[in-house]
Amino acid sequence: xxxxxxxxxxxxxxxxxxxxxxxxxxxxxxxxxxxxxxxxxxxxxxxxxxxxxxxxxxxxxxxxxxxxxxxxxxxxxxxxxxxxxxxxxxxxxxxxxxxxxxxxxxxxxxxxxxxxxxxxxxxxxxxxxxxxxxxxxxx
Amino acid sequence: xxxxxxxxxxxxxxxxxxxxxxxxxxxxxxxxxxxxxxxxxxxxxxxxxxxxxxxxxx
Numbered sequence: 593x594x595x596x597x598x599x600x601x602x603x604x605x606x607x608x609x610x611x612x613x614x615x616x617x618x619x620x621x622x623x624x625x626x627x628x629x630x631x632x633x634x635x636x637x638x639x640x641x642x643x644x645x646x647x648x649x650x651x652x653x654x655x656x657x658x659x660x661x662x663x664x665x666x667x668x669x670x671x672x673x674x675x676x677x678x679x680x681x682x683x684x685x686x687x688x689x690x691x692x693x694x695x696x697x698x699x700x701x702x703x704x705x706x707x708x709x710x711x712x713x714x715x716x717x718x719x720x721x722x723x724x725x726x727x728x729x730x731x
Numbered sequence: 732x733x734x735x736x737x738x739x740x741x742x743x744x745x746x747x748x749x750x751x752x753x754x755x756x757x758x759x760x761x762x763x764x765x766x767x768x769x770x771x772x773x774x775x776x777x778x779x780x781x782x783x784x785x786x787x788x789x
Contacts, residue, residue, distance in 0.1 A: 635753050638749050638753060639749075639750060639753060641749075642745075642746040642747075642749045642750050643746070643750065645742075645746055646743070646746050649732070649734075649742060652732030653732055653734065653739075698733065698734065698739075701734070701736075701739050704743075705739075705743065708743065708747065709746075712746070712747065712750040715750060715751075715754045716750060716753070716754060718754075719753065719754040728757055729757040729758075730757075731757050731758050731759065
């Protein structure tokens, strides 16, 4: 794994490889997995704890899980943001976690926690992609 | 699960600051500094906004 990380840090920017795309998708599906594939396990662990923590706190506060196809622009935006959680979002839809509407202030906070968690995971996945393709220095 | 407004702010600020620190900086030392800076800014902005709202109401 350390040898892979060394190899990744020396990759020439713009070089053709499928690794950045794989890392991007992996980081989106499971928070921190992209960084873990690059050998950055401390960052991967911190990202996983932070993003999964946002998701779990949001669920604990009875936050709303947005459904696709309602036609409401705010619902579409909320769904797009929560989709950033990858498999966690799919699991919430599949198992039926979360509320269908935010009924009080704390539930509204919970909804925001889940939305922000999704947006943060987009950032983390893109960061892993940038590390893999050499656009960001791998220190 | 119940959280006070302030504890919700602290948790959200902590998690967001960790992700911002990791994604916005390349060097580990700078990640910690930027993460701490973001956390202080988030919590400080909330405290200032709270006092502004208190002053407006009273």
